[in-house]
Amino acid sequence: MSTIFAVMIKDVISKDLALRDTAQILFQKLEQQDKKDVTIDFADIRSISRSFAHEYLLQKEKSTKKITEVNIPQNIQKMFDIVNKTSTKPRLLEYSQASIMSLKSLQRN
Amino acid sequence: MTFHSLIEQYAIFLDDMKTLKKDGVIDMSKIDFIYPTRLILLGNVILNNPNIHYVMPRDDLVERYIYTCFFNPDTTDNRSYVPFTRLPADPQQGREKLQRIYDIQDSRTPVIGGNDAFTYVVGELVDNMYQHAKFKNGCIVGQKYPTKQFVELCFLDDGITIPKSFENNGQHLEPVEAIIKALNGNSTIPQEKRGFGLSTSANIFVEGLNGEILVISGSGAVYLKKGEAPKCYTLDPSESLQGTLISIRIPFPSPVLNIYPYIE
Numbered sequence: 001m002s003t004i005f006a007v008m009i010k011d012v013i014s015k016d017l018a019l020r021d022t023a024q025i026l027f028q029k030l031e032q033q034d035k036k037d038v039t040i041d042f043a044d045i046r047s048i049s050r051s052f053a054h055e056y057l058l059q060k061e062k063s064t065k066k067i068t069e070v071n072i073p074q075n076i077q078k079m080f081d082i083v084n085k086t087s088t089k090p091r092l093l094e095y096s097q098a099s100i101m102s103l104k105s106l107q108r109n
Numbered sequence: 110m111t112f113h114s115l116i117e118q119y120a121i122f123l124d125d126m127k128t129l130k131k132d133g134v135i136d137m138s139k140i141d142f143i144y145p146t147r148l149i150l151l152g153n154v155i156l157n158n159p160n161i162h163y164v165m166p167r168d169d170l171v172e173r174y175i176y177t178c179f180f181n182p183d184t185t186d187n188r189s190y191v192p193f194t195r196l197p198a199d200p201q202q203g204r205e206k207l208q209r210i211y212d213i214q215d216s217r218t219p220v221i222g223g224n225d226a227f228t229y230v231v232g233e234l235v236d237n238m239y240q241h242a243k244f245k246n247g248c249i250v251g252q253k254y255p256t257k258q259f260v261e262l263c264f265l266d267d268g269i270t271i272p273k274s275f276e277n278n279g280q281h282l283e284p285v286e287a288i289i290k291a292l293n294g295n296s297t298i299p300q301e302k303r304g305f306g307l308s309t310s311a312n313i314f315v316e317g318l319n320g321e322i323l324v325i326s327g328s329g330a331v332y333l334k335k336g337e338a339p340k341c342y343t344l345d346p347s348e349s350l351q352g353t354l355i356s357i358r359i360p361f362p363s364p365v366l367n368i369y370p371y372i373e
Binding site for chain 2: 013014015016017018019020021022025046047049050051052054075078082085087089090091092093094095098099100101102103106
């Protein structure tokens with residue numbers, strides 16, 4: 001009998017990993033089963049949001065299980081790498097330089 | 110048929126609401142063309158207030174488009190780029206709706222900078238709704254206009270607003286200041302490496318795809334377009350939005366975008 005719990009993430013969630021809540025649900029399910037070693041298979045995953053990747057890594061850090069990922073597509077691994085790096089956020093505009101108008105100033109057609 | 114900018118559509122929606130208040134009816138009879146921003150705002154009011162009276166457009170095509178969006182969005186006749194999709198408050202059900210949008214896009218020619226850009230921004234902005242907005246009703250809709258050469262994509266929720274979300278975390282900011290903080294990546298959830306969703310999505314739209322974005326939340330509105338000075342509006346109580354609207358316009362067609370430089 002296998003001592004490893006293997007899971008296809010596309011079957012538990014879907015091929016597109018977007019919402020933080022779904023990462024939390026995934027790890028809740030992993031914690032509920034009794035095997036210590038867990039393999040998460042990322043085969044056929046199409047996309048991942050930064051938010052999901054961040055939540056996944058947070059949950060993995062807190063998990064009591066020994067987690068191994070396999071078959072991670074290149075674009076998915078890239079997102080995990082980006083989240084692991086310390087990043088600066090784009091500053092699109094500064095409040096101190098914003099000129100604030102009233103909507104009534106809008107000239108409508 | 111008049112071309113309306115994103116903020117103009119919001120102003121027209123406010124006129125719709127004034128008429129509703131005065132005459133007790135949303136009168137769409139004269140609408141001969143409707144863009145997603147006005148559509149999503151009207152849809153949110155009509156679908157979530159069943160006692161409201163409304164008059165459908167006299168123009169057959171517009172009437173059929175609005176009817177399909179509001180009352181029959183799952184039909185295969187729905188040619189909307191992103192079908193009018195109501196998001197439930199439960200994230201698990203929301204995930205299923207989001208997946209449907211992804212699956213539809215996967216079967217079509219990529220539009221908004223390719224599949225990576227589309228799935229990233231839609232996923233991040235919907236996740237933001239579930240993480241921050243505490244909404245009862247949310248929706249997404251998108252349409253592409255090959256002749257006018259743009260795509261318009263909108264996200265709307267009736268939640269607590271960006272300024273209120275900051276206030277709940279001890280930061281009392283002017284409404285426009287709160288929206289700018291959110292656009293610059295400051296999260297209302299005090300956790301390391303949070304706050305990238307809206308800021309990187311806006312970066313992709315504006316810097317990466319030469320698009321424009323309008324964020325209206327509570328009494329504030331911020332509009333960004335590459336190459337133009339930002340426009341910020343303080344809304345008086347009759348103009349304020351109970352929730353958050355994010356409307357985006359991107360040139361169509363757009364080349365496939367490598368999103369990683371905009372999210373690192």
